[in-house]
Amino acid sequence: MLKDDVFIGSIDQGTSSSMFIIYDKSARPIGSHQAEFTQFYPQAGWVEHDPMEILESVKVCIAKALDKATADGFNVDKGLKAIGLTNQRETTLVWSKSIGAPLHNAIVWMDVRTASVCRSFFLPFVFFVILIALTNCIVEFVCLRIQFIYKLCEKLVFFTRAMHARAMHARALHARALHARALHGEY
Known part of the structure; x- marks a missing residue:
């Protein structure tokens, strides 16, 4: 049954x-x-x-x-x-x-062929964050630092989403290029 x-x-x-x-x-x-x-x-x-x-x-x-x-x-x-x-x-x-x-x-997600594209977007942002963090540690009070960190986190979340979108776009472009090569018999 x-x-x-x-x-x-x-x-x-x-x-x-x-x-x-x-x-x-x-x-x-x-x-x-x-x-x-x-x-x-x-x-x-x-x-x-x-x-x-x-x-x-x-x-x-x-x-x-x-x-x-x-x-x-x-x-x-x-x-x-x-x-x-x-x-x-x-x-x-x-x-x-x-x-x-x-x-x-x-x-696949662990493929590194687009890593240089991601790094080119990420490194300038890291240096900017370090510069602002050092300046704020010297000048601002603790409460202003907390506010800064909160805003930085918001920007980092936005930046991370943008980086992800760029990485996905780079992978899609690479896949299209591979397809074009295959169509022209380059493999």
Whole structure:
């Protein structure tokens, strides 16, 4: 006899593997599966993933976790109400809407090929912060220093978001360049 219930699925698409877990309404896992995928290292410091292999690993994990939960007597086909997703976040992928496929391998978050671009934006800001901090330590009272630190933190949060956006843009430009080279047979 199948147990009718409400279930939630969770896709955890990580740096080296994908996993799907099904939870019952008491947050107990009732079925799961994990599958690793290939890491590519085209040059020192470069890390890439095949987007289609990642997609396939997620599909396999979902199917096998559903099979396990069903074999254990849970009616997940009718009771799976939602699926949450966590992913690599900063891994960059350029997908062509017109052809329905990736234009290049995904550039993984730990890839360093755009590090020089990030440093070129970050270093001038660091020197400016140090200069202001030294000046304020000599001149201002403690309460003004606290206010300064608070405002600096606000600017740092904004700067960090801007840096992240620039890094993502640099990765996307690099992926487009790689795609253009591939189209012209330069590989």
